[in-house]
Amino acid sequence: MNLRRDVFQAIADPTRRAILLLVASQSMTAGAIAANFDTARPTVSKHLQILTECELLTQEQNGREIHYHINAKKMKEVADFIEPFRQMWEDRFNKLEALMKKHKPK
C-alpha cells in the first residue's frame, strides 16, 4: 500500500500522540508500546504503521526485535506543530463569522 499519509492526520489522533509521547522518552519495541494501551494489539500495530509511513517513527532491526525511534527531524517539521494553533484561530474566526452573520445593525 503506497497511500501517502498526511502528518497532521497522524498527530490528530490521541492514541498516536500518546504513542509519540511514549517513544519520545526511549525507543521501544511494538510489544512494549502495546503494553501501555488496553487497545487490541493489531490496532496499535496499525497506528505504528501509520506513524512509520509518515516518518514520525523509524524502525531499527535489533536481532529479532524491531525498535521504534522517534524521528526528531520530522517532528520538528510538523513542528512547529502549527496545526493546533491554526485550528484554534479557525474556531475563533468561525465563531466571529457566525456571530456577525446574525448581527442586526442597531
Next chain:
Amino acid sequence: MEQKTKIYAEDGKQELVISREFDLPLELLFKAYVEPDIVEQWMGTKVLKLENKKHGSYQFETTDPKGNKYGFNGVIHEFIPNQKIIRTFEMANTPFGVQLEFYEFEQLTDDTSKLMMHVIYESVSQRDQVLQLPFAKGINMAHNRIQDILTKVK
C-alpha cells in the same frame, strides 16, 4: 476541504502571518473587532476597556472554569476604520512577552472580506513557544489519557 484560516510561520523567524477570508462585508468584519459586546462573544473574554483610537489602550480578562483570572492588554498605535489596526498584545504574568500586531482589513467583494494579521515577537523562541501552546495542551491531554489507561489496567 480548503482551510479558510492560513498560518505562515517560516522557520527561524520571530514573526508569523495569519490570514482568513470571511463571508462577511468588510464593515461587519471590522465591527467584530471594535464593539466590546461583540468582541466578548467571539473571543470568549470579558472586555474591561477598549479605546479604539490612536494612543488608546485595551484590557481583556478571561476566567477559566476553576475561577482563575487571566489578563490580556495592550496599546493601540494606529486605528483606521475598516482598514487597519496596529496594537501591542501581552498576556499578563506569562513569560511570552509583548507582541506587536498589524491587522489589515480588506474588502474582497460586497459580501466577502479578508483579514491579515501580522504578528512580531521579541525573539524566535518566544514565537515558537506561543505557536506550540495549543499543541502542548493536546499532548497533555494525550498524557492524561495514558494515565487514565494505566490506572484502569492496574
